[in-house]
Amino acid sequence: MRILLWIALASALAGCANVKPWERGYLAKPEMGFDSDSAQARNLQHIYSSKEAAHGGYGVGGGGCGCN
Amino acid sequence: MDAISNAKLAVQALAGAALALPVLMLPVQAGQLETARGGIKFLSYSEKDRMEANSPLLWAEAPLGENFDVAATVTLDSVSGASPQYVSNRSGSPVHTLTSASIIEERREAGVKVTRHFDEGSLGLGASASSEHDYLSQSVNADMRFDFNEKNTTLAFGVGETNDRIGSSTQPTLDEPRTTRDYLVGVTQLLTPVSLVQSNLTYADGNGYFNDPYKYTLSYFLNSRIPVMQRDTRPDGRSSAAWLTRYRHYVPAWNTALLADYRYYRDNWDIRAHTFDLGLTKELARGLKIAPSLRYYTQSPARFYASSFTNAGDLGSSDARLSGFGAITASFKLIYAMDERTSLDASFARYRQEAAYRLGGNGSEGFPTLNANFLMVGMSRIF
Numbered sequence: 001m002r003i004l005l006w007i008a009l010a011s012a013l014a015g016c017a018n019v020k021p022w023e024r025g026y027l028a029k030p031e032m033g034f035d036s037d038s039a040q041a042r043n044l045q046h047i048y049s050s051k052e053a054a055h056g057g058y059g060v061g062g063g064g065c066g067c068n
Numbered sequence: 069m070d071a072i073s074n075a076k077l078a079v080q081a082l083a084g085a086a087l088a089l090p091v092l093m094l095p096v097q098a099g100q101l102e103t104a105r106g107g108i109k110f111l112s113y114s115e116k117d118r119m120e121a122n123s124p125l126l127w128a129e130a131p132l133g134e135n136f137d138v139a140a141t142v143t144l145d146s147v148s149g150a151s152p153q154y155v156s157n158r159s160g161s162p163v164h165t166l167t168s169a170s171i172i173e174e175r176r177e178a179g180v181k182v183t184r185h186f187d188e189g190s191l192g193l194g195a196s197a198s199s200e201h202d203y204l205s206q207s208v209n210a211d212m213r214f215d216f217n218e219k220n221t222t223l224a225f226g227v228g229e230t231n232d233r234i235g236s237s238t239q240p241t242l243d244e245p246r247t248t249r250d251y252l253v254g255v256t257q258l259l260t261p262v263s264l265v266q267s268n269l270t271y272a273d274g275n276g277y278f279n280d281p282y283k284y285t286l287s288y289f290l291n292s293r294i295p296v297m298q299r300d301t302r303p304d305g306r307s308s309a310a311w312l313t314r315y316r317h318y319v320p321a322w323n324t325a326l327l328a329d330y331r332y333y334r335d336n337w338d339i340r341a342h343t344f345d346l347g348l349t350k351e352l353a354r355g356l357k358i359a360p361s362l363r364y365y366t367q368s369p370a371r372f373y374a375s376s377f378t379n380a381g382d383l384g385s386s387d388a389r390l391s392g393f394g395a396i397t398a399s400f401k402l403i404y405a406m407d408e409r410t411s412l413d414a415s416f417a418r419y420r421q422e423a424a425y426r427l428g429g430n431g432s433e434g435f436p437t438l439n440a441n442f443l444m445v446g447m448s449r450i451f
Contacts, residue, residue: 018217018220019220019258019260019261020218021218023261024258024261025261026318027258027261027262027264031325031349031357031359032316033316034256034266034314034316037413038127039107039127039141039446039448040109040413040415040446042125043109043111043125043444044442047111047113047121051389051395051419051438052341052367053333053335053337053339053341053367053370053389054308054331054333054339054341054343054367055272055310055333056250056308056309056312056333057268057311057331057333058268058312059209059226059250059252059270060209060250061194061208061209061228061229061230061250064198064203064205064230065175065198065200065203065205066175066202066203067175
């Protein structure tokens with residue numbers, strides 16, 4: 001059910017906006033990226049996944065550690 | 069800036085992390101790289117009265133031929149100090165006891181990823197491996213990205229497999245496997261000229277050895293001087309799902325980018341967790357930015373978590389990380405672009421775990437409050 005809702009949301013988003021290429025100057029700024037500092041995000045996720053039970057959401061594979 | 073440059077940069081920002089793989093969380097680009105880039109990041113993590121970890125990370129990426137990129141990362145973690153070993157209620161209430169100060173333990177990790185770019189998407193293949201004296205991990209993954217709707221929308225799919233081998237310095241004969249398969253489906257959507265959103269759903273299915281071979285619980289009861297000893301014993305499978313949604317909004321009048329992230333997590337150990345991130349990045353002057361942020365995390369306990377056990381059972385763990393608690397991180401970051409090619413950054417964060425921080429306030433009894441500091445410094449350069 002959750003997956004169906006998610007797909008419905010994705011479909012709705014796909015049809016809701018059309019930002020033209022020449023309107024994307026602000027979106028192109030590095031701080032608007034989702035992982036503008038990926039090395040730091042990677043370090044932090046590694047620490048959090050060794051101190052908390054939750055993990056995932058950011059990608060797939062890797063990160064195996066005896067600290068978990 | 070002309071329209072073509074705007075479009076190209078926007079696509080890069082759009083897909084900056086459509087698939088930010090933990091195995092290789094480098095600045096993934098939508099289009100092929102034009103030049104090589106690289107950097108170093110140093111993390112110092114320090115817990116009050118407990119462990120310390122120092123982790124230098126090196127990363128580099130470069131274009132390869134007309135349609136390929138290659139990226140690589142190397143990390144070395146050095147951990148020292150004390151960590152929780154067992155829980156005892158001998159004093160009348162559960163107390164977490166630490167190991168004596170340990171020698172330095174090291175973990176090495178390396179990863180590589182090759183990406184093939186197409187007009188309307190990309191295909192990436194990655195592999196990574198890490199080793200510790202009592203833990204080996206190998207991982208492979210693949211991801212695909214499809215841009216459409218005039219590159220307003222990007223769909224991402226990923227699959228990965230991680231194979232681990234778990235040992236123990238206190239049980240030399242221990243050599244147990246664990247295999248985890250991960251799946252990801254995600255969408256990144258431009259909403260307006262100043263806002264975009266990304267939503268990823270990941271599912272992980274793990275089978276094998278999940279126990280912590282170093283942890284156990286001693287439970288004393290009335291009229292008994294001999295405690296019940298419960299070794300850390302967990303199910304031999306763990307399935308989890310995480311739903312992460314991230315929003316970015318730019319306020320031109322303030323030269324500020326706002327971020328809001330939320331992740332919902334659940335697994336078949338009955339753990340439910342919520343993670344909230346709020347932050348901003350403000351450009352103060354040419355080349356100088358500040359980025360304060362707040363993170364809140366809360367989780368419910370695993371169904372087999374307890375701080376004492378009447379009888380040693382098939383399942384049972386007093387690992388505080390499986391209990392009910394909450395955590396808050398407050399951080400501040402400075403970013404300085406020395407020139408068009410070189411950037412420096414420094415961050416400081418305070419992290420605190422506490423039972424009372426759990427959403428609703430009913431954290432697990434005897435939870436050991438944790439205070440830690442993060443210090444990170446980095447440099448990146450375009451070649």
